[in-house]
Amino acid sequence: MNPAATFSLSWSATRRLLLACVLMGVAAMAQAQTIRYDATTRVFRIDTDAMSYAFGVNESDQLQTLYWGARLATSDALPAAHTNEGNVSFDPPASTSLQEYAGWGGSMYVEPDLKLRYADGNRDLVLHYVSHQIKGDTLDVHLRDIRQPLDVTLHYVVDPATGIIGRSALIENHTKQALTIDSVAAASWNLPAAEDYSLRYLTGRWAGEWQLQTRAITPGNTVLESRRGSTGHENNPWFAIERGGDWAEDHGDVWFGALAWSGSWRITVEQGVLHQVRVTGGFNPFDFAWPLAPGESVSTPVFYAGYTSGGIGEASRLLHRFELAQIVPQHPKPRLRPVLYNSWEATNFAVDQAGQEHLAELAASIGVERFVMDDGWFGARNDDHAGLGDWVVNPKKFPHGLKPLIDKVHALKMDFGLWVEPEMVNPDSDLYRAHPDWVLNFPGRPRSEGRNQLVLNLARQDVRDHVFKVLDDLLSHNDIAFLKWDYNRNWSEPGWPQVAPDQQQKVYVDYVRNLYGILAELRKRHPNVEIESCSGGGGRVDLGILGHTDEVWPSDNTDPFDRLSIQDGFSYAYAPAVMMAWVTDSPNWVNDRSTSLDYRFLSSMQGSLGIGANLLHWSPQDFAAAKKYVAEYKAIRTSVQQGKLYRLLSPRDNSPHAATESVSRDGAQAVLFAFLHASQMKYPYPRVRLQGLDPDARYRWRSLHGAPVAGTLVEASGAYWMNHGIDLALKGDYQAAAIVFDRVGGKR
Ligand code: DGJ
Numbered sequence: 001m002n003p004a005a006t007f008s009l010s011w012s013a014t015r016r017l018l019l020a021c022v023l024m025g026v027a028a029m030a031q032a033q034t035i036r037y038d039a040t041t042r043v044f045r046i047d048t049d050a051m052s053y054a055f056g057v058n059e060s061d062q063l064q065t066l067y068w069g070a071r072l073a074t075s076d077a078l079p080a081a082h083t084n085e086g087n088v089s090f091d092p093p094a095s096t097s098l099q100e101y102a103g104w105g106g107s108m109y110v111e112p113d114l115k116l117r118y119a120d121g122n123r124d125l126v127l128h129y130v131s132h133q134i135k136g137d138t139l140d141v142h143l144r145d146i147r148q149p150l151d152v153t154l155h156y157v158v159d160p161a162t163g164i165i166g167r168s169a170l171i172e173n174h175t176k177q178a179l180t181i182d183s184v185a186a187a188s189w190n191l192p193a194a195e196d197y198s199l200r201y202l203t204g205r206w207a208g209e210w211q212l213q214t215r216a217i218t219p220g221n222t223v224l225e226s227r228r229g230s231t232g233h234e235n236n237p238w239f240a241i242e243r244g245g246d247w248a249e250d251h252g253d254v255w256f257g258a259l260a261w262s263g264s265w266r267i268t269v270e271q272g273v274l275h276q277v278r279v280t281g282g283f284n285p286f287d288f289a290w291p292l293a294p295g296e297s298v299s300t301p302v303f304y305a306g307y308t309s310g311g312i313g314e315a316s317r318l319l320h321r322f323e324l325a326q327i328v329p330q331h332p333k334p335r336l337r338p339v340l341y342n343s344w345e346a347t348n349f350a351v352d353q354a355g356q357e358h359l360a361e362l363a364a365s366i367g368v369e370r371f372v373m374d375d376g377w378f379g380a381r382n383d384d385h386a387g388l389g390d391w392v393v394n395p396k397k398f399p400h401g402l403k404p405l406i407d408k409v410h411a412l413k414m415d416f417g418l419w420v421e422p423e424m425v426n427p428d429s430d431l432y433r434a435h436p437d438w439v440l441n442f443p444g445r446p447r448s449e450g451r452n453q454l455v456l457n458l459a460r461q462d463v464r465d466h467v468f469k470v471l472d473d474l475l476s477h478n479d480i481a482f483l484k485w486d487y488n489r490n491w492s493e494p495g496w497p498q499v500a501p502d503q504q505q506k507v508y509v510d511y512v513r514n515l516y517g518i519l520a521e522l523r524k525r526h527p528n529v530e531i532e533s534c535s536g537g538g539g540r541v542d543l544g545i546l547g548h549t550d551e552v553w554p555s556d557n558t559d560p561f562d563r564l565s566i567q568d569g570f571s572y573a574y575a576p577a578v579m580m581a582w583v584t585d586s587p588n589w590v591n592d593r594s595t596s597l598d599y600r601f602l603s604s605m606q607g608s609l610g611i612g613a614n615l616l617h618w619s620p621q622d623f624a625a626a627k628k629y630v631a632e633y634k635a636i637r638t639s640v641q642q643g644k645l646y647r648l649l650s651p652r653d654n655s656p657h658a659a660t661e662s663v664s665r666d667g668a669q670a671v672l673f674a675f676l677h678a679s680q681m682k683y684p685y686p687r688v689r690l691q692g693l694d695p696d697a698r699y700r701w702r703s704l705h706g707a708p709v710a711g712t713l714v715e716a717s718g719a720y721w722m723n724h725g726i727d728l729a730l731k732g733d734y735q736a737a738a739i740v741f742d743r744v745g746g747k748r
Helices: 003-034 311-327 353-365 405-412 432-434 462-479 500-527 560-573 597-604 620-642 720-724
Strands: 035-038 043-047 050-059 063-070 116-118 127-133 136-146 151-161 165-173 180-190 197-203 211-216 220-226 237-242 254-260 265-271 276-281 291-294 297-299 302-308 340-343 369-375 416-422 480-486 530-533 580-583 610-611 646-650 657-663 671-677 696-706 713-719 733-746
Touching: 003 254, 035 291, 035 696, 043 136, 050 302, 063 180, 063 302, 165 180, 165 311, 180 302, 197 220, 197 560, 211 560, 237 265, 237 276, 237 311, 237 560, 254 265, 254 276, 254 311, 265 311, 265 696, 291 297, 291 500, 302 311, 311 560, 311 646, 340 353, 340 500, 353 405, 353 620, 369 480, 405 416, 405 560, 416 462, 500 530, 500 696, 560 580, 560 597, 560 646, 560 657, 560 671, 597 610, 597 620, 597 671, 597 733, 610 620, 620 657, 620 671, 671 696, 696 720, 713 720
Parallel strands: 340 369, 340 610, 369 416, 416 480, 480 530, 580 610
Antiparallel strands: 035 043, 043 050, 050 063, 116 180, 127 136, 136 151, 151 165, 165 297, 165 302, 180 276, 180 291, 197 211, 197 237, 220 265, 237 254, 254 302, 265 276, 646 657, 657 671, 671 733, 696 713, 696 733
């Protein structure tokens, strides 16, 4: 071998080695910074820039939460965990010590994380620490029952950028007996001792989703849940807890979390006898039973949670950032949402080639980037009574298939999207006539319909394979860029008669896992296809479905005024980027309310802009205005969709005002949307103080609609706009303004 080559080889190898050592050192430091274990005190610590979370192994070998809140100094050595002694026989240590993950057994009265029963009738479970592994930003803690090899692994994953921790559990039956799990949570989050907590959560119904509720946390339980088989409109699996009760947007301690699960779920917020607050979340134990034969295991969904001292506004911004960086399929850099047109409100089921092509031409003329054909294109689908399940293009409506329409849409420089509702079937369909046993049902019992449809049992392998094949074929044979994936009813009679009776309640989990599996496999085989989750509006929005879909339809309610509070509620938990918002017709079908096209556009431009109006009814002036707004939206959408959202004036509680501000991540642009519902008593519009600007930079405003009052500076420092604010000349009913602040060179 050439000696020079030998030398150069060993030198480069040495360099690689040195580099590796440096990188390992950096990695070790980073690791030390995020998750640490002190073997002397048996304390685990998770530290990010603004948050610390700690738990320890107590003298009974149980895992006990020690701290969760603002960042502690690295040098603060947390003392070892000790069980709470319990002050009377009625409040024993196992119930009053803050267990990190509690089995139901021993003297346990708080909400358990895991409750099970063995075939022999034994139902006692006491979990003890066994071992752990730390790998980068993840931690696994192994627990085992004190008498039986029933193993639980708690998995923690930390996002250092936001301080959000994801927790889940794996339950393994290594005993010789079969057992049944009656309830299993992903995690319990214990808050620091305090008595002035209050809870926020989201409730709703069809066309009235995302209503923010606030209540004081007092002794007892508040249960947020869905028993409906899917996420549901009624409650959303999100919570926020604040200390102090003033719920300021910009300051205050807030603990918040969201469960990544699209099936029946439950989050219990509990204040115990010593006023300890504990939030437990996972599969809904209602009508749930999971048999676990020896050697079998089951894992839970992930329950994410975070903390901030920056108020509920910052809690939302952390979640938004986390969703785009860690959850959505295109993370960490999701594509900007294209401006879309959807034909549903224009045509309902009456779609055909000529009509859709005409709408596509009109949509393209205003700058739309994606044309979506909604319900009605397949089978005998002329209304909601028939055809669902028969995913064959209707030959009367589209004599040459979908290709001519898709080609036309492409020629107009838009991509093409299509509506599907793959999990459902109308009894009046070829699919149901061929496979009446494919739906959820109890033999011999009625099959309740919702919107004239039944739910296909996706937990069945044959149904799962059929649904996958239908969609895979559709996407393989047509140039489709986007699926609007709808789901228009909740479950009833959730029987699965084809499997043994003790296996049937697994349907709640197997169904959702197969749904996720189909979505994941479709995305893998068709990587350019994007998907929207829709469930009669916002009935299936959660961090689980968002792991597989690029956006969601928050509500069928497209009234631009109702939308202000719907969008406000949505923003507490979910990012504006995933929130589709259409401009539709006036008067709106929901409330018969008339609003200007400007108002409708500005309401929808707060999220991912879509247009759902009947363009055949638009005047030349409407087209001109729409073209202008679509172009303006494209110039601000990075800030709106992926920037930082500040809720400046709340539309809740019958407030006549509403205002939001979106600041781009680089701080170069801020977009202010302001709305006036009704002028009253000749009061001026409240002065709007911006947030999140660089106080030393200079910003110049331009108005998209609705000017500031005369005399307002045109250019000023960030400090000026944030402290002095801007006065807007909004008067009358249903008025709106949108002002863009662009950073200009130089400091103040
Ligand atoms: C319910 C959805 O939310 C609507 O947007 C529309 O797609 C209809 N279904 C179609 O049936």
